[in-house]
Amino acid sequence: MQMKSILVTGSSGLIGSEVVTYFHSRGLRVHGIDNNQRELFFGPQGSTRWSQQRLVESLPNFCHHEVDIRDRQGVLQLVRQLRPSGIVHTAAQPSHDRAAAIPFDDFDTNAVGTMNLLEAARQACPEAPFIHLSTNKVYGDRPNTIPLKELETRWEYDDPAFANGIPESFSIDQSKHSLFGASKVAGDIMVQEYGRYFGMPTCCLRGGCLTGPNHSGVELHGFLSYLVKCNLEERNYTVFGYKGKQVRDNIHSEDVARFIHAFYETPRCGEVYNLGGGKDNSCSILEAFDLAEKFTGKKQVYTYVDENRIGDHICYYSDLTKMKSHYPGWNIAKSLRQTVQEIVESWQKRLER
Numbered sequence: 001m002q003m004k005s006i007l008v009t010g011s012s013g014l015i016g017s018e019v020v021t022y023f024h025s026r027g028l029r030v031h032g033i034d035n036n037q038r039e040l041f042f043g044p045q046g047s048t049r050w051s052q053q054r055l056v057e058s059l060p061n062f063c064h065h066e067v068d069i070r071d072r073q074g075v076l077q078l079v080r081q082l083r084p085s086g087i088v089h090t091a092a093q094p095s096h097d098r099a100a101a102i103p104f105d106d107f108d109t110n111a112v113g114t115m116n117l118l119e120a121a122r123q124a125c126p127e128a129p130f131i132h133l134s135t136n137k138v139y140g141d142r143p144n145t146i147p148l149k150e151l152e153t154r155w156e157y158d159d160p161a162f163a164n165g166i167p168e169s170f171s172i173d174q175s176k177h178s179l180f181g182a183s184k185v186a187g188d189i190m191v192q193e194y195g196r197y198f199g200m201p202t203c204c205l206r207g208g209c210l211t212g213p214n215h216s217g218v219e220l221h222g223f224l225s226y227l228v229k230c231n232l233e234e235r236n237y238t239v240f241g242y243k244g245k246q247v248r249d250n251i252h253s254e255d256v257a258r259f260i261h262a263f264y265e266t267p268r269c270g271e272v273y274n275l276g277g278g279k280d281n282s283c284s285i286l287e288a289f290d291l292a293e294k295f296t297g298k299k300q301v302y303t304y305v306d307e308n309r310i311g312d313h314i315c316y317y318s319d320l321t322k323m324k325s326h327y328p329g330w331n332i333a334k335s336l337r338q339t340v341q342e343i344v345e346s347w348q349k350r351l352e353r
């Protein structure tokens with residue numbers, strides 16, 4: 001009998017590589033699309049070739065395809081040839097701050113690339129679950145309008161309506177998104193539309209901070225991974241505004257892969273989920289310094305710039321209620337402490353090389 005196959009875009013990246021490994025371990029043949037565009041976005045420090053090599057060397061049923069998702073014909077041809085049983089779309093220009101310098105590359109990748117994949121899926125395998133990695137930046141800076149209280153090391157919501165975090169019903173309209181947020185909104189809405197209009201099993205996962213030991217964190221993307229790297233190398237970490245008390249919820253990429261698998265097994269149509277670590281796995285930058293120091297034994301060197309990043313969230317954590325109610329078998333398995341520990345161990349190994 002032929003093995004079932006799945007297609008993962010951005011397969012060398014943080015989430016893509018985790019998803020590749022996860023589905024491979026469940027007996028599927030996994031096809032990955034990645035062209036190391038991340039190196040072009042962020043320079044050599046952002047390269048994901050090391051991760052691609054790791055996958056190719058360790059997974060016998062993994063096949064790498066050097067395809068650019070902006071190449072409409074190339075994508076269509078590959079999806080027609082493979083007719084996968086599912087598509088997990090993680091390839092993206094992922095940085096809020098980088099987008100303004102490369103607006104066309106950003107939009108062509110995040111919006112048009114997503115459209116290329118959706119249409120290829122509709123033509124070749126409309127019954128295959130299509131799981132799209134979206135972002136909490138689709139909410140723009142609207143979360144900053146929620147009343148906040150200032151605690152010793154973090155900001156916190158001062159409105160009981162958000163005691164569990166931001167739900168999917170939060171408006172994505174009429175706020176400042178950054179060009180990245182706007183290109184991701186375009187992709188997000190199109191993924192929902194292919195679900196609602198064509199009845200395809202699609203979903204958007206609006207990520208908080210997705211992280212883990214396989215992240216190639218850089219200053220402009222992947223704060224926890226980059227922060228740990230700075231700590232280990234005793235390099236300066238720059239904090240941008242909000243007194244370093246800005247809050248992010250962090251989810252281990254393995255927990256992300258487990259949710260993706262749950263959706264693949266029992267898909268729904270045109271769904272949206274806020275995917276993050278939730279309140280329990282949230283921390284401020286100051287609290288993250290503290291955690292990193294505990295595992296590395298090194299004091300974090302940092303400077304403070306009294307100007308926040310444009311449109312940056314002051315406090316954001318995801319309300320996981322909908323995810324848990326649709327998929328009761330899924331929960332966060334990795335605590336924030338465990339995640340930071342794994343990131344520290346991974347950087348220690350990578351920096352030794």
Ligand SMILES: NC(=O)c1ccc[n+]([C@@H]2O[C@H](COP(=O)([O-])OP(=O)(O)OC[C@H]3O[C@@H](n4cnc5c(N)ncnc54)[C@H](O)[C@@H]3O)[C@@H](O)[C@H]2O)c1
Nearest residue numbers: 010013014015035036037038068069091092133207209210
């Ligand atoms: N990491 C986070 O904190 C986070 C948070 C919210 C949402 N997300 C979303 O999750 C998804 C995955 O993020 P990640 O952290 O794994 O990103 P990543 O940068 O680690 O991985 C993305 C991969 O896609 C590849 N890629 C980019 N453009 C491509 C193109 N045109 N053609 C082929 N390959 C291309 C890159 O080379 C890279 O290996 C993205 O959609 C991102 O917006 C991530």
